[in-house]
Amino acid sequence: MKNNQIILLTGASTGIGLEMAKQLAAQKFNLILVARSLDKLQALQQELITKEGIEVQIFAKDLSDKANAFSLYNEIKSQNIIVDMLVNNAGVGLYGEFIETTLESELDMIELNVSSLVALTKLFAQDMVARKSGKIMNVASLLAFLPFPYYSVYSATKAFVLAFSETIAAELEGTGVTITTLCPGPVDTPFNSDAMLKTNAYQSNKPMSADAVAKTGVELLLHGKGKKIVSFNNWFISNLPRFMPDSLMMKIKKGLASQIK
Template sequence: MEPFVIITGASSGLGKELAIQLAAKQHNIILVARNEKSLLEVKMLIEEQYKVNVIVLPIDLSIAENALKLYDQVISLNVAISSLINNAGVGLYGEFKETSLEEELKMIELNISSLVALTKVFIQYFLKNGGGKIMNIASLLSFLPFPYFSVYSATKSFVLSFTETVAAELEGTNVAVLALCPGTIDTPFHSDKMWNTNAYQTNKPMPVEKVAIAGVKLLEKGKGKTIVGFNNWFISNLPRLTPDFIMIKIKKYLASQKK
């Protein structure tokens, strides 16, 4: 049997679209997310259209210990794994003094702890089994942390930093660790308040298909990071060119609600 690509957060949005585009290139897929019903719908769609093998593993990765349970489940399948895409993640918008601590701690578990655990165990797996690729989904906010997205921005800054340092450690091996850095994507990920920020109005959300195309290309390339879209690349470089006191005002304006 041909190897499988694991995609977390695969029941909707970018994860679902990555699964579809990889299946179109005849990759077998392991779909991971909490919602089993949605995963089964994606599985049916892919299998009918592309005639590849799709396995569904429903699990809640906002509980970090479940990352290791997921790994055990994958190993018990007795199939080869070629790549892991750590796409699962959540966001939260609002003033930090008022946002839900419970939601933020779950966000850290999902966006950071589970990602770190899965990256570690699959690096070890790939080193023992002929190599592989891990693609972590970072963000434009990895470069440009926004007010009102305080914990989310911090998790995505972590993801990029972690990915780049681990990739450097693995240079010269048969394991690649990559970072995809999209800006806003037109998916159900966003709340109404997020949609109403100046940032979303001035830098229009990108179609999920376009972001997934960039992700597939990065996975095939197997090296480095990709900032999706010229506008996002330009914005990501603003902090290098702009004094901090001006940059803070720009970020606060972009993250604020449109009047």
């Protein structure tokens, strides 16, 4: 049976977002898919319409410019589309020594991982609260709990996403709107650069499949509350700072984030 609810999903063309789109489509939710690549969105749109018989709308937007978050919202509103659920999945990472990585890349990362996420959350949450119904899931990371050297800005953006999501969730209690946070560890997606894959961390904590992480994300979005760290192993790792001195923990993290020798 077709589900009349509409879910807006950013970062939908690859990785976790792509797999979530397929799984939500299989449950007959109508979708609004957002990513930079128009070609990939068009191919996915056709696949999901043909296979699942749902309605799929696409918007090719580069959310590393927050102006595109506002234009996305305004275009959706102008079409009188009601978004029942929002998944802020779009994000990018960067690995390397802070003094050597490019400032432009890091500012774009902050714009995508933080500014556009905040804008979309606020704009759609306001509409949801007015209707007394809605769900928003923001995608953070294991590194929200464990800021790693060589991922300095990325770790900080994901720590922001987690703190932001938890506090907004508390503010919106009783409104009919829920805010959840998905916190995956390493995932087997194009997100990973060759340099990342050659670190000790990736060898000791093997990436999970995007399909498995998406399954956890779909469950959290539809039925969950609060935050969800994907897999027991990642949950255990996230709690290590509770039992170790900060100085020792940072040395361990630096070793894990370093290249295999």
